[in-house]
Amino acid sequence: QSALTQPASVSGSPGQSITISCTGTSSDVGSDKYVSWYQHHPGKAPKLVIFEANNRPAGVPDRFFGSKSGSSASLTISALQAEDEAYYYCSSHTTSSTYVFGTGTKVTVL
């Protein structure tokens, strides 16, 4: 199974919105509702920010919005803040009962 495709980097100014794409196939994102997104500050444990494509766990600000269409998913962060600067990874369950992560996106707050 191949990693899901994400842009290497995305940047935005404080207060702006950014969107990170995650492209998979009919064997993962395209056929499964279990798409999730993780925020990772280097040296720390990754943190779940979106599950089931568009649901936020308790405590995650509503500035984080997830969506899915076909074999692609997206994470939008609105009202960008300095603390949002991190790496973001998408993940999907697959038709083989395994999981696959995205290639990762570095978000820079200018």
Add this chain to the structure above:
Amino acid sequence: QVQLQESGPGLVKPSQTLSLSCTVSGGSFSNTDFFYNWIRQPAGKGLEWIGRLYPGGRIDYSPSLKSRATISVDTSKSQISLRLTSVTAADTAVYFCASRILTPGAFDVWGQGTVVTVSS
């Protein structure tokens, strides 16, 4: 609140076997809704899913690691273990234990990770 803590040797020689443990605390280890996973991050690279232990004992592995990885459980110690045989420098990574506690199909509780270097 469930917490996970990975442990194991930080240095492993090439061709040897890497052995790690993940100790679960703060919750019912044998909860039938809990799934436990091993995930790693090679230096400078992204996250890679290694495998998952289901509540009933079934285990799924990444196709790329299936021939070398073994996940096991010691309920008496509330631990999940990972063994990876015939390691090479490519197995140098931060290894995370992660579980699904509340959120379907996701990893909502993570350990801090443990660094493993493969070098002679």
